[in-house]
Amino acid sequence: EPEVTQTPSHQVTQMGQEVILRCVPISNHLYFYWYRQILGQKVEFLVSFYNNEISEKSEIFDDQFSVERPDGSNFTLKIRSTKLEDSAMYFCASSQSRGPNTEAFFGQGTRLTVV
Amino acid sequence: GNSVTQMEGPVTLSEEAFLTINCTYTATGYPSLFWYVQYPGEGLQLLLKATKADDKGSNKGFEATYRKETTSFHLEKGSVQVSDSAVYFCALSYNTDKLIFGTGTRLQVFP
Numbered sequence: 001e002p003e004v005t006q007t008p009s010h011q012v013t014q015m016g017q018e019v020i021l022r023c024v025p026i027s028n029h030l031y032f033y034w035y036r037q038i039l040g041q042k043v044e045f046l047v048s049f050y051n052n053e054i055s056e057k058s059e060i061f062d063d064q065f066s067v068e069r070p071d072g073s074n075f076t077l078k079i080r081s082t083k084l085e086d087s088a089m090y091f092c093a094s095s096q097s098r099g100p101n102t103e104a105f106f107g108q109g110t111r112l113t114v115v
Numbered sequence: 116g117n118s119v120t121q122m123e124g125p126v127t128l129s130e131e132a133f134l135t136i137n138c139t140y141t142a143t144g145y146p147s148l149f150w151y152v153q154y155p156g157e158g159l160q161l162l163l164k165a166t167k168a169d170d171k172g173s174n175k176g177f178e179a180t181y182r183k184e185t186t187s188f189h190l191e192k193g194s195v196q197v198s199d200s201a202v203y204f205c206a207l208s209y210n211t212d213k214l215i216f217g218t219g220t221r222l223q224v225f226p
Contacts, residue, residue: 004158031212042119043159043204043216056213091159098212106151106159 002026006092006107013082013114021077021110023092032075033093033104034067036060043091049075050098082114117142121205121217128195128224136190136220138179138205146209148172148181148188153202153219162190162203195224 005024013019025032034046047057049067066078075094079086089111093104122137140146150162150172163172168183177192190203205217 045213108158
């Protein structure tokens with residue numbers, strides 16, 4: 001069964017360093033998303049991406065964040081200069097179409113720890 | 116704004132017990148409602164959904180009914196199994212494909 005895969009499963013980085021979280025969405029999906037969950041808090045939407053551009057982003061997704069689909073398979077989230085408060089579980093998701101009835105398929109998450 | 120509130124966990128049950136996980140929402144209109152489940156080491160998976168008032172979503176013995184009058188979408192199962200141990204997330208979407216999640220509720224089922 002096709003699935004969304006994320007790497008690494010756990011990343012530890014020093015404050016101020018750049019990190020890139022990687023995701024391989026399901027191959028025939030066209031819409032891509034990043035969410036995050038700070039420990040003990042809600043899963044929060046970060047950004048959606050379609051046709052090589054951002055279609056929606058939250059206020060969390062500031063200039064420190066960027067997304068890219070560098071080739072036909074990967075979808076990456078870059079944090080330019082990490083802060084302690086960026087420590088969270090980051091989930092990638094993809095869907096075949098859009099709209100409130102669409103099922104989004106999620107990866108298992110990357111736990112980012114900023115020290 | 117739109118938001119989802121779930122009961123805090125963990126919820127600890129014996130096998131074959133009845134499960135309820137409460138979820139209420141705040142939305143400006145009539146959102147679509149979802150329950151996602153995350154088993155250990157895996158991603159979030161869609162468990163069930165309902166797109167309009169009074170709809171009942173069901174899957175794997177789990178059910179939830181979209182109650183507009185109480186703005187709720189409580190998850191229920193008549194007889195839980197050890198394999199149901201997971202984290203359950205209530206979510207909504209409204210006029211967009213963005214999902215708004217609750218905090219998640221951990222369910223632990225013991226034999």
